[in-house]
Amino acid sequence: MERLQFEMFANEILSRLPTKCVGRLRCVSKQWRYELSSHLFASIHYRRMANNLNRKVMMLTKTSIDNHNLIGGTLEISSRKIISFPVDTHLSNLIFLVSQYGIILMCIQWRPDELIIWNPTTNQLVNLCDKKPKKIFDLREDAVGIYMDSSNDLKILLLQRRKDDVIPRMYSRKTSEWKTLNFLKGADYGSSLYWWSSGTLCNNVLYFPSPHYWTPAKSYTIAFDVESEIFSKVSIPQHTGVVGRQNRDP
Known part of the structure; x- marks a missing residue:
């Protein structure tokens, strides 16, 4: 009690x-x-x-990680505070992939396969590639997203592209383990001609835009429902060439 x-x-x-x-x-x-x-x-x-109108903005420069106050939509440069990073590496090697819930998912260039969760507030860091399977992340081929499930478990969704196949893996912070999910059936999902974006969370769905390099009409978006853990394909509306109509006098 x-x-x-x-x-x-x-x-x-x-x-x-x-x-x-x-x-x-x-x-x-x-x-x-x-x-x-x-x-x-x-x-x-x-x-x-x-929901607080006074927020903070984190800025990554070549020499420091800066934290600024954002009050009423205005950036206060005078509020700058430098945040230390818990890994000894040049800041130019850091790549911020996606952030959610005050957590940043990132990787370090020149250290293959490192996928890292960093909490700037507590300065705690977890290298997800210390868990099995190792060599799990490829910056050039894979996409990642962060979400919180109904049990308040922070999870990482990783879409691996391997030999023209897509292997979705989900990491749970509660269990500190990865598990493999089922992906969509069909061709071209793992094609290297598609560029994968980091996941954007909206209404309990993670969206991964996948534009085609040469043929925009082939572009699509992968949607992942975080509750049902089911993937779906969302077509991207094509431009019709209609700009608008001008009003004319009768």
Whole structure:
């Protein structure tokens, strides 16, 4: 009962505090650190902060990772704070692939197959390629997306393109394991003539645009329903050449 009461206190009250304050409160005790580090609290806190008009923007330069306040749509340069990165590498080697829930999914150039989850607030980092199977990510061929399922488990969806086939793998932060999903049947999904974009999350669906290099009419989008874990193909509307009609006097 005591733990349940504290969990309600954390989710309903502490989740409304700024990120910096939450980070300090994690040092109060082991219980506070445990509750304020949970997937559920992180999800609730992110959603509350997302509705805040005062947001922050992270900027990656050649020499630093900068954090700025964004107040009322205006970037405050004077609020600049430098964020340290927990890996000893030149910042020009970092590639930010996609971000969601305050988490950044990224890779490091010149280190083959490294796919990394980084939380800039806590400065915690997990190399997903330390898990089986290894050599899992190819920057030139693969696409990734982040989402939170109904159980508040942060998951990574990876679309691997191997020998003209697409192998979808899903990583769970709760279990720290990968599992293979079923993909669509049909030709050309793994063709190297398609360029894969990172996934965009909208209404519990991840969308992966896949434009064709030479023939725009062949372009399509792969949609992934995060609840049913089912893929579907969405055709991209083609340009009809109709610009508009001008009003004419009768």
